[in-house]
Amino acid sequence: MTVYGERSIAARRRIAVLLTVLLVLLPAHPALAYLKFGFEIGSRSVTARWLRFPVRYFVTNRGVPGVSATDLQGAAARAFATWQGVPTAAITYDFAGFTSNQPGEDDGRTTLGFQSVPELDRVLASTSFLIDGLTGELLEADIFFNSAFAWSVAAGGERNRWDLETIAVHEIGHLSGLGHSAIGETEVGASGRRVLAAEAVMFPIALGTNDVSGRLLRPDDVAGISDLYPDGGFNDDTGSVSGRITKSGAGVFGAHIVAFDIAKGELVGNFSLRADGQFSIAGLRPGPHAIRVEPIDDADTDSFFDNVDPVDLNFRSKYYEQLVIVPRGADSGAIEVEVAGK
Numbered sequence: 477m478t479v480y481g482e483r484s485i486a487a488r489r490r491i492a493v494l495l496t497v498l499l500v501l502l503p504a505h506p507a508l509a510y511l512k513f514g515f516e517i518g519s520r521s522v523t524a525r526w527l528r529f530p531v532r533y534f535v536t537n538r539g540v541p542g543v544s545a546t547d548l549q550g551a552a553a554r555a556f557a558t559w560q561g562v563p564t565a566a567i568t569y570d571f572a573g574f575t576s577n578q579p580g581e582d583d584g585r586t587t588l589g590f591q592s593v594p595e596l597d598r599v600l601a602s603t604s605f606l607i608d609g610l611t612g613e614l615l616e617a618d619i620f621f622n623s624a625f626a627w628s629v630a631a632g633g634e635r636n637r638w639d640l641e642t643i644a645v646h647e648i649g650h651l652s653g654l655g656h657s658a659i660g661e662t663e664v665g666a667s668g669r670r671v672l673a674a675e676a677v678m679f680p681i682a683l684g685t686n687d688v689s690g691r692l693l694r695p696d697d698v699a700g701i702s703d704l705y706p707d708g709g710f711n712d713d714t715g716s717v718s719g720r721i722t723k724s725g726a727g728v729f730g731a732h733i734v735a736f737d738i739a740k741g742e743l744v745g746n747f748s749l750r751a752d753g754q755f756s757i758a759g760l761r762p763g764p765h766a767i768r769v770e771p772i773d774d775a776d777t778d779s780f781f782d783n784v785d786p787v788d789l790n791f792r793s794k795y796y797e798q799l800v801i802v803p804r805g806a807d808s809g810a811i812e813v814e815v816a817g818k
């Protein structure tokens with residue numbers, strides 16, 4: 477996938493993001509962050525986002541065992557409504573009708589539907605995009621749900637079946653322009669990596685069958701969508717923290733930085749997305765925050781970044797020495813957090 481600020485431009489290009497069931501890797505640890513898609517044109521960073529609203533979407537007219545096409549449309553509508561319901565974000569969506577076209581076709585129609593992709597045996601669903609490479613405007617985004625898995629639309633979830641609405645909320649986050657967040661905690665067991673907790677629906681690994689907690693957005697998700705489509709006083713009422721992550725005087729690329737709201741206990745994160753270690757976390761409630769920096773360790777780094785710049789994993793987690801007071805409608809002023817190699 478493509479992340480903000482990292483990629484040379486193609487006129488029209490596809491990026492695909494996958495929600496995987498399990499990954500096998502590294503030891504357990506909490507981590508953090510939302511991320512926007514984007515690329516660079518010369519020295520200018522362009523964010524991939526929708527510019528025309530409502531975003532019109534189609535749903536394929538095919539069901540799978542236990543989930544009819546109408547059920548799919550209903551689950552998708554609830555998932556879209558969840559994102560549209562964020563009071564500080566302006567994005568809106570509209571169901572345009574059923575279609576016999578497939579997701580993944582460059583037909584100008586944003587389409588959600590089931591497809592059988594048994595060879596992707598760890599991929600529940602995936603989102604792909606058509607982007608205007610000059611403006612960053614999202615022109616089309618398609619989501620397929622892998623019918624090789626068992627799905628459910630039961631209100632409280634269903635044993636051994638994946639909750640379609642939960643997975644749709646995650647994929648519609650991508651469709652809207654959000655990348656993966658790393659605010660979650662995993663452990664590695666005999667059967668692979670297991671998610672213990674995710675404080676963002678945009679965490680790249682699904683919690684499990686019969687889990688419906690991902691129908692609800694977390695503060696990190698709300699900050700991400702509001703940062704992309706600010707509305708309702710978002711820019712006036714929230715603030716940001718920015719600065720640089722350094723190690724031995726040089727910038728650190730791909731560090732996770734999380735802002736912990738002392739008063740509310742909420743986590744919002746982002747990554748350092750430039751070689752000089754610069755980062756910014758927007759959408760924070762005004763007030764004191766503890767800032768923590770850590771390497772990615774709860775999923776493959778390519779769940780978050782293209783392999784354009786090497787992600788630095790070789791440093792120890794660290795809290796910034798002092799609390800940062802986030803001002804209302806402004807930035808805290810640049811801070812520098814120096815981390816040490818492992």
Ligand SMILES: [Zn+2]
Pocket residue numbers: 493494495496646650656679680
């Ligand atoms: Zn994903």
